[in-house]
Amino acid sequence: MGFKIKLAAALIAVAVGAPVVGANAQQLIAPVITNQSYQPAYSAWDGFYIGAQGSLIGMKSHETNTVVAAPPAKEQLLGDIGGSAGVFAGYRMQLSDWFVLGVDAELNNVATQFEYNGLNYGALKWDTAVRATLGYPIANNVLAYGTVGYSWGRFDLSPGLGGGSEFTAGGFQLGLGVDMMVTQNIMARLNATWTHYGVNTVPGPAGRTSEPSNAVIRAGLAWKF
Template identity: 30%
Template sequence: MKTTTISAGLLAATLLAGPTGAADLRYGAPYQQPPPYAAVPTWTGPYVGVNLGYQFGSSALSMNPSGIVGGVQGGYNYQIGQFVIGAETDFQFSGAEDTFAAYKFSNPWFGTLRGRAGFAMNNVLLYGTAGFAYGRGEVEWFGWSQTKTHTGWTAGAGIEVAFTQNWSARAEYLYVDLEKQNYTMLGLNAGIESSIVRFGLNYRF
C-alpha cells in the first residue's frame, strides 16, 4: 500500500510538471533576433561630398554646350520629425562646349547656393532644391576670346540613401539658367541653360 501511494504521488507530480515544462518551452524567452539595419537616427548635421555627371546645355546661335561635369558640395541639414530642411553650396568643373560656324561657346565652371527641403523615410531622403547660380562663359571666334561671369537661378530634385551612419549616396537633377551677357568684342549675346544629371557621395559628420 505504501509503495502504491508513493507511485501515485510520483505520477501526479509528473503530470503536474508536464504542462509547466511545456509552457516553459513554448512561452519562454524568444529566440534572439539579429539587430535590424542600423538606420540613420537623424539627417541633422553638416556634410561634404563629391559628384560626377553630365551637363546638357543650350546657348546662342543654336549651340548646345554639353559635357561631363564634376565637383564638390557641402551643406547642413536639420530634421524636424520626417521633414528635413537645409542649405547646400557646390562648385563644378565642366567640359560643356559647342561650336557654330567660327564661334565656340563653353561653360568651364559654375556653382550654386541653394536651399533644400525634403521628406525622410528612415535612411531614404527625397528632396527638392532651388537657389542662386553663377558661372563662367567663354566665347571664341577666329582666335579671339572673351569671358564673362554669368548669374542666374537653379532648381531640381533628388534622392539620397544613407548606407551607414556617416556615408550616403545620391542621384540628383538640376536645371541651371545662367542669364545672357553681352560679349562686346564679338558682338554676341549669350547665356546658357543646362540640365544636369549627377551622382554624388557624401560624408555626414
Template identity: 30%
Template sequence: MKKLMRYVAVAAALAAAPAFAGEAPAHNWTGVYIGANIGGGWASNGVGYAPNDPQASNLFFAGGKPPPASFDLSGVLGGVQLGYSLQMGSAWLIGVEADFDGSGVSGSGSTSGVFAPYYTAPFNAPVQQRIDWFGTVRARLGFLPTSNLLAYGTAGFAYGRVVQSGSWDTNTPFSFGGGAYTVNCAGVAPSCFAGSSSSVATGWTAGGGLEYAFLRDWRLRAEYLHVSLAGGSTTETVLGDTAGALPSSFNTAFGRVSLNTARIGLSYQFR
C-alpha cells in the same frame, strides 16, 4: 546624356531599395556633411549679331551679316558639395547646401553666306562657348518616406565662368564707298573678324533628387539641377589691313545659358 540619365535612375533605384526593405538602421539626418559628385551636363544656346560702326553696317547691309546661329553644348562635370541639414520630426528636413563643379561642357556652331557685291566671296561665321566651372548656393526641402530615404527639392543662386568666341571667315579683299574703305583679308585667312570674351555669369538654379543614408555616416545621392546663367557677348574686330577708315567691329551676342545637369554623389555626415 540619355545613357547618363539611365545610369542616374538606376543608381537612385539601387539606393532606394535597401531602405524600403528595412536593411539599414534608422538615420538621423541633422548635421554637417561634405562630399563629392560626378555627372554630365547638356544645354542649347543661340547667337545674334549687330554692327558697332558705319563700316560694319556697310558690310552687314551688303549681305555679310551672319545669320543667327544655334548650337548644343554637352560634357562631363564633377566637384564637391558641403551642406547642413536639420531633421524636423520623422518626415521632414530643411537645409542649405553649396557646391562647386569643374566643367567640360562646351559646344560650337556656325552659319555661312555670300555677301552681295562679291558673289565669289563666301563667308563662314563659327562660334564657340564653354562653361569652365560653376557653383550654387541652395536651400533644400526634403521629405522622408522612410528614415533612410530622402526625396528633396532645391533652389537658389548660381554662378559660373562662361567663355565665348566667334569669327567671320573669308580670305577675300573687299571695299565700300567707291574704294574709300578697303579691307584686305587675304593675308589673315581664315578669320577676317574675330573676338573672344569671358565672364563670371550669375543666375539661378532649381532641381531635386533622392538621397539614401547607408552605414552610419554615408549618403548616396542622385540629383538633377537646372542652372540658368546670364548671357554674354564678344566683340569681333577686323584683323585684315584697313585703308581709308578706322578698324571696324561688330557685336556677337550669346543667349542665356540654360544648363541641365544630372549627377550622382557621395557624402559623409559629421556627428
C-alpha cells in the same frame, strides 16, 4: 461560542484574500514611465556633410552675333553635352517626421564644348551654386527633396568670337533629388537641376549676347559628420 468561530473565520479570510486584492489593485495603477522612454528618435539627416560628385550636363545657348548668323537672322541656338567633376557640402536639420530643411553648395570643374559649323565655339569652364533644400523622408535612410538656389558659371567664347570673349553669368536654379544613407556616415546622392543664366552681353563688339542654360544630372558620395 458560534459568534467567536464566525469572527475568527472572517479574519482568516481577510488575511488570505488581502494579497490577492492588493495584486489586483496594483494592476489597475498606471505604469510609471521614466524619462528614458521619451528620448528623441535618431535622425539620419541632422548635421554637416561633404562629398565629391560627377555630373552629366546638357547645355544650350541662344547666341546673337554676326559670327553665328548674318543679318537679318541674328540668333543661333547651340547645344552641347558634356560632364563635370566637383565637390559639394551642406547642412541639414530635421524639423519633424516629415520635414527636413537644409542648405547645399557645390563647385565644379566643367568640360563642355559648343560647336558651330564643326568648330569649337566656346565652353562653360566652371560653375558653382548655393541652394536651399526642402526634404521629405520616404524611409529612415532615404530622403526625397527639392531645391531652389542660384548658380554662377564662367563662359569662354574666345574660340568662336576671338580673345577676351569671356564672362561670368548667374541665374536661378531649380532641382529634385534623392539622398540615401548607405551607412551611418556614408551618403549616396542622385539629383538633377535646371539653370537659366539669363541674357548676357559678351565682351567685344556691340550687339553680341549669349543666353545659356543647362540641365544637369549628378551622382555623388559624401561623408556625414
